[in-house]
Amino acid sequence: MAHDSSVEGPxxxxxxxxxxxxxxxxxxxxxxGTLAKYASAxxxxxxxxxxxxxxxxxxxxxxxxxxxLGAVRERELEAxxxxxxxxxxxxxxxxxxxxxxxxxxxLAEQASELLGEFAPDVVVTFGPDGFxxxxxxxxxxxxxxxxxxxxxxxRPIRLFHxxxxxxxxxxxxxxxxxxxxLTSRFTGSRDFVRALSVFSRETTALGxxxxxxxxxxxxxxxxxxxxxxxxxxxHFLLSGSVEIRREGADGRVRVVDRSGPGEFVGETGxxxxxxxxxxxxxxxxxxxxxxxAAGPPxxxxxxxxxxxxxxxxxxxxxxxxxxxxxxxxxxxxVGHKIRAxxxxxxxxPIDPAMFPDSILREMFGVEYFVQVLPERELDRSLxxx
Numbered sequence: 189m190a191h192d193s194s195v196e197g198p199x200x201x202x203x204x205x206x207x208x209x210x211x212x213x214x215x216x217x218x219x220x221g222t223l224a225k226y227a228s229a230x231x232x233x234x235x236x237x238x239x240x241x242x243x244x245x246x247x248x249x250x251x252x253x254x255x256x257l258g259a260v261r262e263r264e265l266e267a268x269x270x271x272x273x274x275x276x277x278x279x280x281x282x283x284x285x286x287x288x289x290x291x292x293x294x295l296a297e298q299a300s301e302l303l304g305e306f307a308p309d310v311v312v313t314f315g316p317d318g319f320x321x322x323x324x325x326x327x328x329x330x331x332x333x334x335x336x337x338x339x340x341x342x343r344p345i346r347l348f349h350x351x352x353x354x355x356x357x358x359x360x361x362x363x364x365x366x367x368x369x370l371t372s373r374f375t376g377s378r379d380f381v382r383a384l385s386v387f388s389r390e391t392t393a394l395g396x397x398x399x400x401x402x403x404x405x406x407x408x409x410x411x412x413x414x415x416x417x418x419x420x421x422x423h424f425l426l427s428g429s430v431e432i433r434r435e436g437a438d439g440r441v442r443v444v445d446r447s448g449p450g451e452f453v454g455e456t457g458x459x460x461x462x463x464x465x466x467x468x469x470x471x472x473x474x475x476x477x478x479x480x481a482a483g484p485p486x487x488x489x490x491x492x493x494x495x496x497x498x499x500x501x502x503x504x505x506x507x508x509x510x511x512x513x514x515x516x517x518x519x520x521x522v523g524h525k526i527r528a529x530x531x532x533x534x535x536x537p538i539d540p541a542m543f544p545d546s547i548l549r550e551m552f553g554v555e556y557f558v559q560v561l562p563e564r565e566l567d568r569s570l571x572x573x
Contacts (some may be wrong), residue, residue, distance in 0.1 A: 195350055201229040203496045206308035208299060208332045210287060210426035211241040212279065213532040217318055217394070218350040219312050220272055221518025222555045226523070227273030234306055235277040237265060238295070240330050241463035241535075243284035247386060248537040257282070260534055268341040268528035288323035295331035296338075303339055315349030315379040315558055320394055324484050333560060340561055347561040352395055353508040355551070356494035358424050359388055360479035362547045363460035376450035381426060383538040387479055390536070392482070396551045400482040406474040412453065414466040419457025421480050428474030435469040441467070 191544075205226055207215050215235040217224065242258030254262040262279045269277040272348060280298065298384040303311070314329030331347065336347040367374050375382065385403075392399045403426070406412055415435050425447060430446035432453070444466065447453050457464050498510040518525070525542045526548055534557055 190259045203310065204308040205231050205310045205312065206302070207233070207235040207344070208302060208328060209235065209237050209313065210322065210519050211235050211239055211244065211327045212261040213241070213268070213529070213535055214314075214319075214325065215265070216268055216272070216525060216528040217354075218314070219557075220268075220528050221521040221552060222312070222516045222557075223274065224524035225516065225518050225530075229276075232275045233273065234278075234308075235265070235269060236278045236280065236302055237276055238287060238298075238307075239282045239324065240279045241284050244535055246534055248533055249380075249470050249527055251291040252534045258536060261532070262571040264532045264534060265321075268531040269529040271531055272283040272524055274522070287327040290327065292327070292331060292334070295327060296334040299328075299331045299335035300338065303335055303345075304372075306344070310346045310348065312348050312350060312557070315351065315432055315560075319352055321382075322556050335389060336561055338417065344454045345561055346515065346559070347433060347557055349558040351504045351512050351556040351558050353502065353512075353556060354395040356398050356505045357396075357550060358479075358481055359392065359399045359401075359547070360458060360481065362544075362550070363452070363479070363521040364455040366544050366547065367452050367455045374452065376424075378450075379539060381424075381450050381540055384424060385426070386403040386536060387543065388477065388479070388522070389537060391551060398482050400480045402478050402480075403564055404476055404478050406470040406476070408473050409411050410470045410474075411467060412470060412476070413457075413466075415467045417462050417464050419460075419462065419464055421478055422452060422454040422458050423468075423476040423478055424452050426477060427472060428472040431469050431471050431472060433469055435467065445500060446471070498525060508556055509558060512556050512557045512570045514557040516555045516557070517553065518551040518555055519549055522548050524540045525552055 205223065207219060208221060209215050209218065214237065220478050223233050223235070223396070235297035241261040244257065244261065246254070246257060265277045265279060287295065311332060313332040314325040316326065318325035318329065334346055339345055367567065388399070388401045390402050391397050412430060427449055429446060429448040430445050430453060432447065433441050434444045437440045453468050454464070466562065499507045500510050501507055523540070529536050530538050530540045
């Protein structure tokens with residue numbers, strides 16, 4: 189995958205890039221920054237999803253019902269494509285969640301037809317791990333890989349599998365740093381509350397951040413935090429209110445503040461690394477989004493009985509599959525990726541401007557790929573060629 193700032197030369201056909209995925213939104217999550225980068229540089233970039241995503245979640249009831257979701261997500265793919273600069277988008281008719289049950293030869297034949305129609309120079313799809321382990325992803329990746337392998341005997345083609353490393357970055361820490369640096373008290377809107385709930389749980393599930401994020405309920409009178417304890421969690425209040433109570437050396441307790449929905453609590457201890465300087469007690473029944481550092485990351489997303497992958501560590505400390513051969517700097521295209529994500533409104537009801545740019549760039553500024561075709565030649569010496 190070339191890194192040139194411009195890929196189109198005078199008087200010749202622009203390079204053709206084809207992304208083949210399982211669902212609308214896979215293109216954005218898996219390779220959105222890269223697709224936008226090469227489209228901006230002059231390549232003609234197209235995306236095909238093998239399903240319309242009709243079995244996906246509906247996170248905004250105002251935009252879809254179960255009966256309309258497939259058609260809505262097809263339109264969302266088109267809208268996301270405009271944000272990424274794609275030339276064409278298309279959805280095929282396979283049932284969402286059912287690709288693993290389709291004969292692999294049928295899927296590979298359809299993939300071959302797409303290769304014949306689009307005549308791509310570069311193809312991007314999923315690898316054996318399915319990026320997130322989804323069976324639909326694995327089935328599509330296998331079909332496209334088989335089709336490209338068959339095509340290579342007739343003409344050159346470059347095939348890349350998307351790879352997502354397990355990040356060591358803690359969203360908890362970045363959000364805490366952001367909140368304490370604000371010059372005024374932060375209170376998120378109802379839209380922000382919903383967006384952060386979706387954003388935090390999706391990004392941590394995919395490995396963009398290393399937090400464990402959960403929604404927890406605290407009955408009235410319960411301590412969320414105790415003064416003097418180690419600061420390990422940060423809470424974002426979804427409902428109910430809490431009192432911030434400071435205990436003096438004489439044992440007397442006074443209320444120093446109160447927080448409610450849309451506010452963070454515990455951010456100061458996280459940002460400074462110091463023990464809690466106050467108690468946090470639920471006044472009403474409280475529901476909060478809780479951020480906690482998870483265990484050490486792993487890049488092996490396959491089944492529990494799968495052979496562990498060899499890994500290597502990046503300068504950031506993140507771990508990647510040792511087979512990764514391309515890391516694409518998409519820092520300048522993170523905005524495209526986030527706007528495309530927001531275009532998939534039924535899945536990601538977010539406003540692209542809601543989150544700090546510094547966090548988004550750290551999370552999404554590099555995308556990784558494993559080159560499958562052409563195969564690399566074997567060295568004929570242990571000392572290299």
